[in-house]
Amino acid sequence: MYCVPLICNKMIKNITLLFVFTLMPSIADADSSLVVRPQVGYGYMDSSSPSNKGSVQNFGLRVLLGAGEVKKYGLEATKFQLKNGRSFSSLGIVIEQRLWGWFHMSIGTVGYFNYDTVLKNPVGLMSNLGWEPVTYKNFKPFVTYRNDLVFAEPRAVVHSLSIGFSF
Numbered sequence: 549m550y551c552v553p554l555i556c557n558k559m560i561k562n563i564t565l566l567f568v569f570t571l572m573p574s575i576a577d578a579d580s581s582l583v584v585r586p587q588v589g590y591g592y593m594d595s596s597s598p599s600n601k602g603s604v605q606n607f608g609l610r611v612l613l614g615a616g617e618v619k620k621y622g623l624e625a626t627k628f629q630l631k632n633g634r635s636f637s638s639l640g641i642v643i644e645q646r647l648w649g650w651f652h653m654s655i656g657t658v659g660y661f662n663y664d665t666v667l668k669n670p671v672g673l674m675s676n677l678g679w680e681p682v683t684y685k686n687f688k689p690f691v692t693y694r695n696d697l698v699f700a701e702p703r704a705v706v707h708s709l710s711i712g713f714s715f
Contacts, residue, residue: 583620583714585610589694592706593630600664600704603631606694610642618646624656624674628706636663638696640674652680652690660698670700678709688714 586609593604608626613619621643629635640658647653654676661669678692690713696706 568589573713574610581614581662583610583612583614585612585690585712587690587710589710590709591694592634593628593706595698595704596702597704599634600630600702601631604706604708605629606678606706606710607710608638612642612644616643616688620644623674624658625659637661637676638672641649644676646680646682649682650679653680654692658696660700663698664700670698672696672700678710680714690714 558616571651580632587607589605589606591604593600593602596599606626606628608624610622610624612620612622621641624638624640624642627635628637636659640656642654642656642658644652644654654674657671658674659669659671661668674694674696676692676694678690680688680690682688690711691692692710694706694708694710696708698704698706
C-alpha cells in the first residue's frame with residue numbers, strides 16, 4: 549500500500565494523540581505519574597528594608613514526579629507581587645510528602661530572580677505545611693501555609709496562605 553507522506557504522518561499523529569488521551573486517566577491515577585499544581589497565595593513580606601515590606605501576592609506552578617505512594621519531587625516557579633508594585637520571581641527544586649493521608653509538607657531550595665538591585669539573584673528556602681485531601685481522583689485541592697526565607701542582605705521572610713489544586 550502506498551501512502552502520501554503528508555497524509556500518513558497526519559494519520560499517525562492523530563492515532564498517537566488518541567492513544568495518549570485514552571490512557572490519560574490511568575496515567576493520572578498512578579503514584580509515579582506527572583503532577584501539575586497551580587497555586588495562588590496572599591501574605592506578608594517582612595524585612596528591615598522598607599522596599600521589601602508589606603503585603604504580597606504570589607502565583608506559581610509546580611511540576612512534580614511521584615517517588616512512591618506519598619512522596620513527590622520536582623520544580624516550582626513562582627511570581628511574587630508586592631503592594632508597592634515591586635515584583636520578583638523564584639525557581640527551584642522542591643520535595644514534598646503527604647502524611648496521614650491529608651497532611652501536606654514540602655521544602656525546597658530556590659533562587660529569587662530580580663529580587664534586588666544590589667544582589668539580584670539570592671538563594672533561599674521555601675516550605676509549606678497544610679491540608680491536602682485524597683477525596684478526589686484526578687483533582688486534589690490543597691491549602692498550605694507557605695514560608696519563604698530569602699537569604700539576601702537584609703534578610704526577608706514571606707509568610708503566605710496558598711491555595712491550589714493538583715491534577
